[in-house]
Amino acid sequence: MARTLIKDVLTTPPTGQEITIGGWVRTVRNSKGGFSFLALNDGSTIAQLQVVADGKLPNYAAELVKLTAGCAVLATGTLVQSQGKGQTVELQATAVQVLGWADPEAYPIQPKKHTFEFLRTQAHLRARTNTFAAVTRIRNVVSMAIHDFFQQRGFIYVHTPIITASDCEGAGQMFRVTTLEANPPAGAPRPDPNDDFFGRPTYLTVSGQLEGETYACAMGNIYTFGPTFRAENSNTPRHLAEFWMVEPEMAFCDLEGDAETAEAFLKHIFRTALERCTKDLEFLSEHVDATVLPTLTAIVASDFERVTYTEAVALLEKSGRTWQYPVGWGTDLQTEHERYLTEEVFRKPVVVTHYPAAIKSFYMRLDDGTAPGRATVAAMDVLVPKIGELIGGSQREERLDVLLQRMAELKLRPEDYWWYLDLRRYGSVPHAGFGLGLERTLQFITGMANIRDVIPYPRAPRSAEF
RNA sequence: UCCCCGGUAGCUCAAUGGUGGAGCGUGCGGCUGUUAACCGCAAGGUUCUUGGUUCGAGUCCAAGCCGGGGAGCCA
Incomplete structure (x- = not known):
């Protein structure tokens, strides 16, 4: 044939x-x-x-x-x-x-316009529609563009585990992985996690970062690209229980290098999509979101805005707006604040850096020389219009004493992180990395409003058909 | 998980508390180097579920289920 x-x-x-x-x-x-x-x-x-x-x-x-x-x-x-x-x-x-x-x-697929809601119930057939076929081709090209970008720069593709024992970083609710009886008969003793398949509680990974760091601290520059799982009860057009994440990790790299890489990375992805998916993007621009082509074209040619968290808070405070959530140094930026910055103030992607330490993860590097009560970490978020946070990253804390101090403050047990801490004991090096959500990137590129429409078979609370 | 909106033909949607309709699709007929063709006819319904109010409920009330949007969490 x-x-x-x-x-x-x-x-x-x-x-x-x-x-x-x-x-x-x-x-x-x-x-x-x-x-x-x-x-x-x-x-x-x-x-x-x-x-x-x-x-x-x-x-x-x-x-x-x-x-x-x-x-x-x-x-x-x-x-x-x-x-x-x-x-x-x-x-x-x-x-x-x-x-x-x-x-x-x-x-079910009639030659007429169907709603995306209906097509979600026909996920096995929706790739036969122009829109979903276009999204699928773009997803393919973007995935390859991700590999291109890192391979051209000498990054090593590392496969971090899907099943993990580390209940790390509190990055969200995790899915338990077990072979134990789910519902033991009444009166039976509660199953002991030590009797489980791995001899300890295990979960689906919420991030390959910690493992990625170990390989970066041997191979130099690495990246992971694979499925990630969050058991959060999130019902929004921007969240999935199973999604794909790209996580580069770079040794001998600070926050500045991290942000530069993130910007070059996104531009490479957008440029590749524009070059190789022209017809599909034209279709989506015509039928789904007219801003898709002009936005991507403009972003590739422009520089991302850079502001510190402190500067961002000042911009929000002098905006003259009334916010549903109050703005003030020390509170995290809410969706309404992020959208204001990226959609109204700058009208392009914004990299926000140096967030308060109190609202960020333990592994982010504590900034030197901050005022008392104003400790910040070398964190960065890349915000884009409509979607919000596309990338979250940081320079990692490479100083053993500082890291142990932070973990103590957050009541994390060092023995649970012994191998992660070993990186700081043996040849510790400044390093940095970030995580990019593939589906959110695809939403931004395609203009698809709901994240469940940029992955073939979306997994979300009460939703695992197919 | 919280707030708001919705659920009627295969799909998209109408329908003052009083006999449930249209467009598209489908079937049949007509017409045409056609463009999601066009013209005509026809078939197609447990109005999400359960209970309640009422002489009478698609319509009002309650609970549940499902879907969408917003929020939180985050990528």
Whole structure:
């Protein structure tokens, strides 16, 4: 069943060559003049190829006039210039084989506009729509662009574990991994975690960072790219229970280098998407969010804004706005504050740095020379319009005594982090890294409003169908 | 988890407390090198569930389930 991808067919000059394509019928227009137009899509590109099926084909009356949306066909013919408008080339079929029928009374994907809510209930078929196919192709290109960026810079791709024993950093509720009986019979003793598969409580990872740091402190620059799990009961268009995260970690790097890498990284991703997914982005710009193309184009050409947390708070305080959540040094920035900064003040991505130590994680490096009561850490968040936080990162605390002090303040037990602390005992080095949410990045690129529409099978509270 | 909105034909949506409709899709017919074609006819309903108010409930009330938006948590 050798076939040519429609993507390639459409970029080939029509010289009457014979080709075979396989695809799914989008629309059929039967002409009583004795032939039919089949619009076929094979997923390789947003565009469809028009196949002209002549009435003289042996299975024309028996099969081809009965084709409807969703049917799978294999079409062979000659590629010619189209006589009609709307397409430059078309396939003059010499044979059309129907491989799979799709009952038109039952097939859910009608040739009409469907809501994303409805298509979420048909997640196994929604990739057959233009929008989800476009998002899927962009997700592919972005994933490869992520690897490109780091590989070109000599970063080593490291696979950190999915199953972890470290209840680390309080980065959120974790999914328990166990082989113990979920519901022991009444009266039975409670299962002991020591009897569990790993001999201790284990969870799905919420971050590969701590393990990533250990490899950065041996390999120099590394990155992880894999699934991440959060058991938070978050019901928003920006959260998933299972999502993909990219986490670079760089030895011999400070916060400044971290922020520079983050900016270059995002621009590389956006630029690659613009170059390699032009048609798909044009479609999304036309049908989903008109700001997508102009925004991406502008960002690639501009510099991200940099402000410290202290400067950001000052901007919010003098905004003249009334905030639902009060603004003041020491409180975390709320969604309304972040959106104001990135959507109204700067109108582009903003890197906010040096947050108060009290509201950030234990592993972030304590800034030197801060005023009493105003301790900050070398943290950074990259905020973008609409989506909010796309990247969160920091320079890590490399000084053993300072780190132990911070852990004591937060009542973290050093023995639980013995291997993490060893990095600070043996050849400790300034290092920094960040985490990028793949799905949020895709939301920003595609303009899709709900994160559940940029991953094939979204996992969220009470939602694990398929 | 909290707040707000919603759930009616396959899909998108109408319907003063008084006989549930339209567009699209589907089926049939007509027409056409057509473009999510066009014209006509037809089929298609446990109005999310349970209970309540009422002579009478899609409509009002309560609880639950599901979906969406906002918030928190974060990526």
